[in-house]
Amino acid sequence: MKLFMKHQLPYLVVIALTFSLFISLIWLDGYRKINILIYGSVLCLFLWIIFLSLSWFRQRNLYQLFSKQTTYFEELSQDSSELSNEIYHLISLEKQRHYQDIKTYKNKMNEHQTFMYEWVHQMKTPLSIMELMIEEEELDKASLLEETDRIKEGLNLALNMARLDSFSQDFIIEQVDLRKIAIEVMNEQKRHLIRNEIFPKVIIAENLMIETDKKWLNFCLTQIILNSIKYTEPVEKRLLISSEETETEVKVSIKDYGIGISKVDLPRIFNPFFTGKTGRITREATGMGLYLVKQVCQKLTHTLTVESELNEGTQVTIHFQKRGSK
DSSP, rough: OOHHHHHHHHHHHHHHHHHHHHHHHHHHHHHHHHHHHHHHHHHHHHHHHHHHHHHHHHHHHHHHHTTTOOGGGGGGGGGSSSSHHHHHHHHHHHHHHHHHHHHHHHHHHHHHHHHOOOOHHHHHHHHHHHHHHHTTTTOOOHHHHHHHHHHHHHHHHHHHHHHTGGGGGGGGOOEEEEHHHHHHHHHHHHHHHHTTOOOEEEEOOTTTEEEOHHHHHHHHHHHHHHHHHTTTOOOOOOOEEEEOOOOOOEEEEEESSSOOTTTTTTTTSSTOOOOHHHHHHHHHHOOHHHHHHHHHHHTTTTTTEEEEEEETTTEEEEEETTTTTT
């Protein structure tokens, strides 16, 4: 009530001054019937009291909330004043937004926790193999390099997942030569390709420029190629990277001739931690590679599509929209 009266005080002062001025003008005009003036004053005072009482009754929950006598803002909906209803609506929207932010944060925390569990589990395997090799004094250089490559692959995935949270501060859109970056990624994965006896072929036009972030595109191509290497069949050890240019876009496709993805699994391959039947066969999948590639492409406004036939292979395509096209 005190807070309510404090808010109403300026209005009461203005009304009192206005009424006093009105009475003074009547008095100066020569009107001298005191009883009528007193009656009018009492009547106005009575109307003010009724008005204040109704205002307090309509907004009591609002002022109780302001004065911290209650913490249940839902009670505002019981008030009949437009101000209370408007404030209730605004608080409800803000509360809903905060709940959504908390839910998003919790989902991210759960995602990170699950990823770290899977990642640590994956990293234990190469470390155990290296430890066993040291204990048995069978230090085969090729095997050591293979295990260190697996560790590097896992570290790179974890690092880029962490970087994805601050993506807006960690990307630069520039003109990138598609052929050069494709060859660069192939050279970086040369040991993987040689080890698995896979013969890559790059069919991309010279000086084909796209607008993207070079570092993130390198990550996307690397993840797609690593997936292709994992699931390539012993018979068809080929990997093809090709491009296609239209009036509206440039496309780069990575095609393998491996075990493929079943139609049941295909719609879910971009879900976090989804490995599917194909991933369970190799037992090396974390289910995060394509998920992170999808996230990066969305942030860079690129489109990612996948075509696959079981036992025939998979083709992953990144679409780069040309400037000015819709």
